[in-house]
Amino acid sequence: MRAIFRKARADLWQRRLQSLLTLLILWITMSMGATAALVLANTNQPFEHAFAQFNGPHLVVDFDGKQVSDAALADLANLPEIAAAEGPFITADVPVRLNSQSKDDLMVVGSSPEQPNIGHLDITAGHFLSAGDSGAIVINQAFADRYHLQVGDTIQALTSPAKPRLHIVGLELDVDQGNFPNWFPARAYMLAEALPTLFPAASPPTDRQMLFRLHHADDETQVDEALKDITAHVPSGAITFSYSWLLVQQVVTTAAQFPVIFLIAFSIFALFASGLIIANVIGGAVLAQFREIGILKAIGFRRGQILWCYLLQMLLLGLLAGIAGFVTGILLAPLLLNQVARLVASPVTVSLSPILLFFLLLLLELLVALFTCVPAWRASRIPAVRAITTGFSQPRQKPSWLGILAARLKLPRSIVLGAKESFARRGRAALTIISLALGIITAVFALGLNSTIAAFQANPSLSGIYADMAVTRGPAFSDEQTQMLLKATPQIVTYYTQYQTDVHVQGTNQQITLYARGGNTAAFPFAVQQGHWLQGPDDIVVGSGILSSYDLHIGDPLRVRIANQTATFQIVGQMIDFNNFGEEGVISFPTLLRYLPQASPDSYWLRLKPGTDKLALQKQLETQSDDLLTVDTLDTQAAGPLVILQITMLVLSLALTVIAALSVFNTTLLDTREHYQDIGILKAIGLTPRQVSIMVSSSATVLLVVALVIGIPLGMLLTNVLINVLAASIQAGTIPTSTSIVGLVILLPVAWIVVLLASYLPSRRAARLPVAEILRYQ
């Protein structure tokens, strides 16, 4: 081993530039992989920390207060699965005017001045409620951030014509529900006796909410057992909504995990690209040290020892890069974890698991060993006599059809020479092409992702939004008033109405969201990805989450409980659905009236005349309704997680571009070194330095062209696959991906510039070497 160590060390030093490049590439790879692994390993930590700190509720259940008494609800605390219970709390959805520009809804909880024991709040500013302060409200920190609200500000409840004012006394963070805006409406707190005063006396809030801590709540099955018992102890239909802490955790952590899928996918790419570069470097070293290998054998090195000379070099580099990359991952992971930590006011902690470090290092070293062993094993098998007497391994001597083609096309001689040599070392050329292709695939994916997001933003119907604007009415503005107003507004061409409710799937405790649409639905191009839109009275169109969660297909019946009745619908279509993990369904409003004859629409979806000023119309409608209608202009922007995803992809593209460029640099360097004598002869017979540079760059360009032909279609395919993997993770349905042709066209010269830059130094070096020195070089 001593002899091997000395040889390996000497080789690393001799090829220090390539050693440094290899180290750099491995460091980039390990950094990406370590970041992904650390995020995955630590994503749940901030939430788990906060959940424990706040004594979060394992189960939150909403009840219809008209069907079950508060006393009966309080008795639920005695059920065997229940460790502790808090409530019942009065709750109500309260539309609020926040400032001159913004309105939104809040889910207000009526509380006592003492904070609840279960689901304790972290008051981040101001204070909690005080006895007697009936106009006080404590709102969620994320909600306040979005609308630039702070303690002392006043908001208006739009629940009655009086529009009572509420003053913000505190901001809070909690783990009772998911983070706003991923989970809406946001939570807020008022004194229990003050909440009903926001509503007309004739229609007080009747919803109630209980918070439960369970003895066993490690998975949904255990939580479901408790929910079944609760359901059995209240009247049928009394439970209107329920969710577990696991769903809350999933919503909170999804934002951080979003880019991790891509980080992992492209880390694997980078790992593979690094391996190819290693194989290229070692392959080149073997060729350069051909005679030396014979000498080593002559003085007693065995085959295994020859192999270890190369393996040890790369393992040493892998170890250094692995440790440095892990440290980099520790520094980068908090940037992704911070999103989650901020949401729950939890510190970002990245636990340094020695097992994780060991595993990642092992993976890296195994990859390094694998890609080193192949060329190193070939080196060990070189016959000693041939190596010593010949001194070098001949590149292929057969005529190059590329060179012949280039000559027939009457391209400049320097390009012909470059094309001829591009595949002289087939193995090296193949490795370089693959490295380039991986970089191109990543870039095409990034372009496709941006293009797809832009397409969805430009055409909301792709997201299932078919209207130009949406109007939501509060309890103080009737359906008749709303429709009268809309019909009298000339900018509105037509509209459809919608009523939203949550219903239980028959035989389960699970809920889905049901939308009942009426009005002029025929005027809107509702689309499905499978099946057809509503035609018959019992038809329902669902999101893909319903199909997968309940193992249903187009044509199957879906039974739900509506107002204590079992409604049987037939699934006729599947729609794209980005909300509620695709567990939503659409029926016609007349169908709903069979079960809820008193129901009236709560939202109105408008088609506007072309050129309508949406903001002006928004202001007009809100003024005309005395601010009792909420008007949404439906202008879509990329959600936070998507923005982070785009940034992540940009970084990954840059990383893989760097790796591809280094691969080209390495290949060009090796090729020019092997051809120094040929270059000397060419220069001796009249090739100018500029022509030498063009010759070298032409070789690299040929490899790029092949890589583009492979990489672009594969990148487009990968775009479709990966985006739909992401869509499947939220059960949104199939996403039609799009490609930016302009982006692809721009990619071609950009890729070429990268290759030219990468091959610049070696080609310049070859062009500048004195002829006499080259011809003396062996």
Next chain:
Amino acid sequence: MSAIVEVSGVYKTYRGEGEQVAALQDIHLTVQQGEFVAIMGPSGSGKSTLLHLLGGLDRPDRGQIVIAGTDLTKLNETQLALFRRDHIGFVFQFFNLIANLSVADNVELPGLLGVRSSAEVTRRRAELLGILGISEKARALPGQLSGGQRQRAAIARALINTPALLLGDEPTGNLDSKSGAEVAQLFRQLHQAGQTIIIVTHDPQLASAYADRIVRIADGRLSFQQDSASIPPTASASGA
């Protein structure tokens, strides 16, 4: 004296593209311990092929090669490598030092492959460099040495494990006359110290002046052998 090299009935054929070349045919050769044998012959006669076979770098198609009591034809590649390490020292025409290792590292390399301690190998290296007169070049790279100095370093490397047999393939072929004479003198000194040496050379003066016996080979066959003492010295002063 006992025989340290016994070659019997050795054949070696090279198969190129579309033709076969009989490099060696029916070679019989015995070299006694402590003997200095020079193998001479025209280019392509099979001299280097024979030397490679003696050093275990290649295998004969037929026949037997016994070096220091070990039949090389019965060894696998690993065993041959170990045998070369411990029993054979090679000196090449083009020196064949490892370019990115210092003289000291080059010389020690075969020693470090064995079981001896690093300290012992270092001592032996220092001793050899001293004998060969290049102690001050221990830290230099091969590229910083003259041809003669490189060949001395190569000889030191060949001797680090005190081999039973020292083989030289045109050891003075790439040296100027002065350096060549110095290297030849070194070989004589080693021979006088009891080293068994077989060299391939084009240099009749080297052969006649230093070798105990000259073996001539032509067209892959040993043409004849003669004691060098029976060869009259030539009048030429050049090393060619």
